Amino acid sequence: MAKHVVARTEEIPPGGRKIVRLEGREVGIFNLDGEFYALKNSCPHQAARVCLGRIVGTTLPSNVYEFQYGQEGRILRCPWHSWEYDIRTGEAVFDKSVRVVSYAVEIADGEVAVTI
């Protein structure tokens, strides 16, 4: 376990992201309304660089023929096969047991640190 300072907070504005390389792997750091999250840049499906995907919302589980769009800005859609992940947890929308590896993030003195 090692803590790495990866950015200053102002480098990653809300809705933004930064991809860094830490200990031989790529990590995506996301800012969701001031909260920072870090995900391994590898989709559990076929190892695509998932952190390069679009940041979107999605339809929430609903009754038949009802549409509730939500989670705007919190869903990462893999660029290869469109699997959807919750950026805050790395969990796939279709099955929470499928997940992108996530890392702990700490903010101190305006710096973003990721623990690998």
Added chain:
Amino acid sequence: MIQPAVATRLRAIDVDVHHQIADWGAVAPYVPAGLRWRIGRKDGPPLARHGFKSIGAPVPAAASDPALVQKEYLGPRGVDLAILTGSLLSLGVQPNPDLAAAVARGVNDWTLDTWVRPFACYKGSILVAQQDPQQAVAEIDRLGDDPGMVQVLMGSASEAPFGRRGYHPIYEACVRHGLPLALHIGGEGAGISSPSTAVGHPTTYFEWYGSLPQSYMGHIMSMVTEGVFERFPTLKVILYDGGVFWLPHVMWRFDKNWKAQRSETPWVKQPPSRYILEHFYSTTYPLEASPEPKYLHQVLEMIEADHTLLFASSYPNWELGDPFDMVRDIPESLREHVMVDTALAVYGERLLAPNL
């Protein structure tokens, strides 16, 4: 729950006996008076047909006589109970929905009076014509609590995929009366049906019959994606005469795509294969003839055949072989399930209740 002692006395339940109408004059009195005149004395009502006919053996006359079917088929083969499915599998694609509904009503009452009530070995299906869902619902409500009727029967030939919301009242009625829904191939390409294959009408009976599982693929995908089983979680659907080897393909292609495309139908909350394995049943006639029994065993495991496969003879249409030969390669561990137990689970107590 059904007493195990009762169940163990049963040797085989055949969910598919096609009782035939030899004389429409006998059915006509049961048809509502306003349309009775359309039922010919011998030939029956005008029915749109597809142009395909088997070159195989003609249907034996025995199938139109309940006592003879009992004597010549059920008894010698050790079949204790048979569910009647008739021979009007294109009723739901007849251009005239009122005539179709009247015929369904007449045939249902004739079946009850002639086959079911006089014989403890038969159970009936409530035949409905789905091109007018409202009349189909009325027929289900009229007969839905009759102990002699154990399922609702629709031809799988249709104008549209069965997940479409216009059909949902039919499913609601099935659930209201605790009846499974049986779909049976046979009318594909007739009347107002869409072509029987996705690329158009086939040329020969051989081609037509071989490609019929396409109907089920379309209906299954439609019913799952349109949320039929989210709206009606207790609905059971039996797919007659479709085989089983194509089911794993549908389930797993569907599951794979759902992971990426679920946002389009957010009410589909489980992998599609879960809905399929929980709600759909298949029949053993005509089980695909795999070159090696081990292939069959693998597929039976894939489709969880211990709770999804029902013995069906399709009597008297045995052009594709003897239905008892078709179940020969089913593993011994599954045999009781296929021959008896799964039918008891699907149809429940009504299957063993006296016909009143």
